[in-house]
Amino acid sequence: MDTIDTGRRATLTMLGSTALLGVVPLTLGGCESLLAQIANRPRRRDLATLAANDPIIQGYRDAVAQMKALPSTDPRNWNRQAQIHFDFCPHGNWFFLPWHRAYLLYFEQICRTLIGDKNFALPYWNWTCNRTLPAPFLGSASNALFVSGRAGVPPAALGDGSVGPAVMDAILDETNFLLFASDASPGLRPPVGYGPLEGNPHNTVHGFVGGIMSSFQSPRDPVFWMHHNMIERVWWEWNVVRGHANTNDAAWNNFSLAGMFVDGNGTAVSPTVGSLNLAPLLSYQFDTSSITSCGLRGLDIERFDRIALRKLLEEGGTAALRPLRTLAGTGALEVPVGGATSQVLRLSGAAAAAGAASGPDVRLVLRVRGVEQPPSGDSFVRVFVNRPDADANTPITDPHYAGSFAFFADPDAHHGHGQAGSAAFLVDATAAVRRLRGLGRVGSDDEIGITLVAVRQGGGPPRQDRLRVGGLELQLVQSTAPAARQFGEDAQKR
Numbered sequence: 001m002d003t004i005d006t007g008r009r010a011t012l013t014m015l016g017s018t019a020l021l022g023v024v025p026l027t028l029g030g031c032e033s034l035l036a037q038i039a040n041r042p043r044r045r046d047l048a049t050l051a052a053n054d055p056i057i058q059g060y061r062d063a064v065a066q067m068k069a070l071p072s073t074d075p076r077n078w079n080r081q082a083q084i085h086f087d088f089c090p091h092g093n094w095f096f097l098p099w100h101r102a103y104l105l106y107f108e109q110i111c112r113t114l115i116g117d118k119n120f121a122l123p124y125w126n127w128t129c130n131r132t133l134p135a136p137f138l139g140s141a142s143n144a145l146f147v148s149g150r151a152g153v154p155p156a157a158l159g160d161g162s163v164g165p166a167v168m169d170a171i172l173d174e175t176n177f178l179l180f181a182s183d184a185s186p187g188l189r190p191p192v193g194y195g196p197l198e199g200n201p202h203n204t205v206h207g208f209v210g211g212i213m214s215s216f217q218s219p220r221d222p223v224f225w226m227h228h229n230m231i232e233r234v235w236w237e238w239n240v241v242r243g244h245a246n247t248n249d250a251a252w253n254n255f256s257l258a259g260m261f262v263d264g265n266g267t268a269v270s271p272t273v274g275s276l277n278l279a280p281l282l283s284y285q286f287d288t289s290s291i292t293s294c295g296l297r298g299l300d301i302e303r304f305d306r307i308a309l310r311k312l313l314e315e316g317g318t319a320a321l322r323p324l325r326t327l328a329g330t331g332a333l334e335v336p337v338g339g340a341t342s343q344v345l346r347l348s349g350a351a352a353a354a355g356a357a358s359g360p361d362v363r364l365v366l367r368v369r370g371v372e373q374p375p376s377g378d379s380f381v382r383v384f385v386n387r388p389d390a391d392a393n394t395p396i397t398d399p400h401y402a403g404s405f406a407f408f409a410d411p412d413a414h415h416g417h418g419q420a421g422s423a424a425f426l427v428d429a430t431a432a433v434r435r436l437r438g439l440g441r442v443g444s445d446d447e448i449g450i451t452l453v454a455v456r457q458g459g460g461p462p463r464q465d466r467l468r469v470g471g472l473e474l475q476l477v478q479s480t481a482p483a484a485r486q487f488g489e490d491a492q493k494r
């Protein structure tokens with residue numbers, strides 16, 4: 001039998017975690033059947049590999065239709081499931097990933113129960129390789145996966161700057177959990193700081209699809225679950241393939257998600273964040289093509305060193321971002337939303353200190369504080385360093401480009417959450433500054449200019465809207481994170 005581990009202690013450890021995740025039926029048929037169940041755990045597949053009439057797509061459509069037909073007294077009812085997101089979803093902090101992992105796991109169990117297929121697994125929308133809204137979600141109201149009011153329908157396509165391979169590779173190579181997964185927060189919902197994964201591809205896809213997908217009721221659009229399964233897929237690749245550790249911070253691991261989700265039978269569940277760390281080894285697996293190498297040979301993770309992998313997932317590592325010095329800050333500013341508009345800020349004294357950012361663990365992090373998105377909500381922001389003439393036409397391949405961020409929910413949905421005006425976005429400008437120093441474009445004037453360019457999704461014409469920002473802070477930050485591990489053969493890594 002192919003087991004994911006060896007040794008009695010490990011087996012018992014897995015039993016504890018597995019029962020928590022509800023993978024196991026109520027009566028266990030002994031360890032062997034449990035291990036077989038884990039080895040054969042459902043495989044989540046790339047939507048693009050499934051034909052329109054594939055049983056997985058049919059099953060998902062069937063599950064959604066059934067959930068819509070359930071009475072609103074049933075917590076598995078479609079709108080009740082979306083309400084969980086409205087009531088509890090964390091955004092802009094380190095609970096973003098595990099909360100949505102639990103949300104997907106229990107939603108997947110509900111699908112299984114309703115369609116009577118214990119092997120059903122949610123597919124995912126690999127938007128890095130397939131930039132338009134997947135075909136099974138189009139059509140008309142007779143299709144349970146269709147929803148009206150979307151903006152991003154084909155031929156509208158997502159761009160390289162938000163979901164392209166270079167963006168995703170940079171995210172997947174981030175070593176620090178707090179930058180990968182968004183910043184540490186004392187509670188479930190304060191939006192402390194959006195990291196690049198959440199702030200850029202995650203938010204951009206919500207805004208791109210538009211309609212209900214850009215609100216806190218976004219799970220009412222069936223494509224929400226395919227999008228978040230891709231986010232989960234990214235986290236999986238970050239852990240399993242790129243060998244990065246989640247944080248071992250007890251405040252994160254011990255955080256309870258009780259009272260939020262129900263399992264396939266509608267029974268309340270009480271996972272902790274830490275209990276979800278082993279989900280990639282216990283609850284589901286992914287098909288194994290690497291995200292950013294579209295169409296290339298997949299990875300055979302069954303041949304990985306799974307003992308070492310389990311250790312990494314179970315134990316995590318120290319993840320810290322310690323501000324060494326705030327180099328410069330600004331007060332409030334506004335950026336007009338449109339084709340060729342930008343705002344330039346000069347942060348004096350930055351360049352000399354930027355010279356200190358030469359070690360691998362010292363970063364120059366731009367914190368964009370108090371971001372209030374424009375009412376229209378369909379824009380995103382590009383950040384350039386020392387390029388005061390940057391505009392919407394400046395390509396993201398420009399050496400001055402540092403990163404992007406986008407907006408998740410429309411301002412109306414933000415009310416009731418008390419989040420308007422309080423979101424912060426983290427942009428790691430280290431690579432851009434190092435690149436510019438190499439080109440001799442930083443240093444002589446002892447200043448670093450930050451240009452924010454607000455661009456409309458789909459490149460629409462300028463609007464009267466303005467993006468309001470509470471202020472910018474450029475910080476020199478000491479990053480602490482475990483070195484990347486490798487669990488497979490060299491050749492398998494991408």
Ligand SMILES: [Cu+2]
Nearest residue numbers: 202206218228
């Ligand atoms: Cu989301």
